[in-house]
Amino acid sequence: MFRSRLPLPRSRLIRFINTSQSNKSTTTTTPSTINTVNKSSQNDYTILPNKQTLNPQKTYLDSLSNKMLFSYGAIGLCTLNKPILNLVIKLFPIIPTPILDFFIGKLYVGGSTPSEVIKTGEELSKRGINNMMLSLTIEDSEGTKNIDINYIVEETMNSIETILKPQILRVLTQEPNINEIPPGYIVIKPSALISNPAQVLLNFEKPEWSEQFQQLNKNCEIITEEVVRLNNELSKLYPERKSPFFVTVIDAEKFDLQQGVYKLQRNLFQKFNKPSGFVNVVGTIQMYLKQSFPQIKLEESLAQAGNYRVGLKLVRGAYIHSESDRSVIHDTKLDTDQCYDQGIKYVLSDLEKNQSSATLGHLVVASHNSKSSHIACDLLSQSKSDIVKSNVVLGQLLGMCDDVTFNLIQNHKVKNIIKYVPWGPPVETKDYLLRRLQENGDAVREDNGWKLVKQVARVFKNRLF
Template identity: 25%
Template sequence: MTTTPVTSPFSRKETSAHPVVHRQPRNRVFKDLPLSDLVRTLSVLSVAALPAPLLSAIIGFVRRHSSAIVSSRILSWPIRRTFYKAFCVGESKSEIAANIATLRSRGINGVVLSFAREAKLDGNETNSTSAKEDAGLKSWVASNIETIAQVSSSDYIAVKFTGAGAKAVQAMQNFKYTDSSKIDGLKALKEGMFEVCEFAKQRGVKVMVDAESSLHQPAIDYLTLEAMAKYNTDGSALVFNTYQMYLKASLDKLKSHLNIASSKGYTMGIKLVRGAYIYVEPDRAGIIQDTKPDTDNAYDSAVDLLLRGTHTTAAQPWTAEVMLATHNTQSVDTAMSLFRSRPTGKQPVQKLVFAQLMGMADEISMKLASEIKSMDGAVNAGDVSVYKYSVWGSLEDCLLYMLRRAEENQDAAARSRITAGLMLSEIGNRMTFWR
């Protein structure tokens, strides 16, 4: 499905990859941030804006010497005070709770939280037959349950299936819809996933399943749809699947999954992203959108489909809760406009959530928070909200996450410059005493 200038509000005149932020001098999006937060973020962005070869060299050095850096007070202190505080929500339960409370005080509704530490593998798991016998899977289940315990009801946790151990990863790679034995190979992982979902249901926490490479995605889709069919049956979504719109097949897959949810009578949980695995796909030419504008168009078409309630060959209407995880200003603005202009009455998308990474695109998050606050009953409370995606764990746990995040976002220099410019403008406003 594609949109047209006649029927769609999306219109991308710019072909550049540079995002557009509409500056509003009188509406200072960072006016509620403490000066210390502004200075810290600017210091982080100054590193992110370094030339790519230099940044890659720094990332490689830190990765090779991560243990020594973490164990050194002199070296670890500045990292903890800058990058860790910018991208990670904390280590102890009290620290995590305090930082989430700070986010909420600024209008952010909550967090999508992931545990930074990856599951530890051992050589005994390849012969296991259940979640209770699989050491890597047990560690994965325990870490997700521990993450659920760190957040409040209405928050989300982010689940990454490839963290579940070597046996689980191998079963995912071997998976085929048409082979019952390959489906049976996922039994232990499905058992572990349901254990996580049960605890999440008790706590009122939603489970966001991250998308991964296309090598593992068919198994992830199968497991997530199975969990939705079990846990999304009360008119709301507990479990969410992620759709990476840089993949050519994602829009059709989304439509197919909406039809499945409609036929089985459960609410779809949908997270839309442009995608983070583009550099590791085995067949980029065959499965990746040909250009960045093609990815933007696919993302826009998916948003248009969901918020207008169009499409589908389903016999019954579908319902969904949607998270738009994006740092693209135009996508955010148009989605909000579509959501606010919907006709009254029951709509297929019951809740719309926007999400940005903690430490990135704060101008978008703060602008959304302000706009949601000013709606004054235009939509029901809780129908639209804004969240931050973050990780928790020790400095050592989070260091590798921060390095991966830096690598993934080396091409986000334009976004970093925009954020830095707005923050410098805010600091300038505070220092100009006559304003």
């Protein structure tokens, strides 16, 4: 962009200023419209346009600290191409945790303590992201760890009170429209809440595993009862709210375990998603599976017969690279994309038509795909209902696809947007980072790589010069 220069003699400049002052009763001048006057010589001045007109369009990188920019640059270098990414994945287990935390940990993990996660929530709010989907990253899907299930249940339940509740109460004091504040979500990973989870979920219908499956249900119920209690508490203070303040989210597992997860979700739907109230529980549907859209219809049909409501989180699918049976996966990416978008439209259609009595009463569009996000935004923009708009939330993983998040907030004025925020002990969050690199390798490379390195370099250059 060229900088225009308008040299004026001192006498003409003084006359211009005096004339402006004499007309100040009819002309209002604000700091944002005042031109900057610089002395270029003894006899003339140069009037420069306001700096705001010279700055290029801001991106999400421009708002980050130097330390965060450094971390983004590091992940960009790690994802330059497939061989480099594969090498990083191979070396990942032997890299000391403090080094990982220094270079990239803060990008993808909310912290190891509640106070650190609260600070992460505050930083997200500065970017227009007013809530989180909180996930304690302790699990044992293979049944090889000696983890304390009771500790996980208690810590997960406490995090609703110590992290998500302060987060939403803070935002409630800042946002004028209560229905533009997304709920706080608490993730329940079935493989974290029962010993030998793979066998429990795989054999949930067999009598010899019935007791363990019931214990898994009970652990999930304990956490969700806290969600319901807090929703009732805040609803009395804010009766105009059209969506829940907090929601339990049942995370997905690999395909061979998923029937057990579906059964777990239904049990929780039936107990906590009453026809006349909020959707307190959301289940996950992995749209890369050929059966995913029929699964949505099946859940809707079962809910109508059982007189309860369904909440859904639609994901393309974190396990697409590790599924052993490839026949269950859509044949092409296009098929997956079309299935995902079809799911969005189907749920939104029920919400728009039936409002607070909709069987499919709450939707999380968990996607890094800008087209799918825009489809949801376009459909929501056509609705005039607070019930619909407040019960559809868009979300992405912390530290991933921030350009998509930024675009939704800045250009589409999206308010109901969240980030999936993992947190917990450093050893466990390291495992989470490795899984994300393995499971979302394609998304990581697309979102970062050389493109990100150049963007980070540009921001640093602008700051230095």
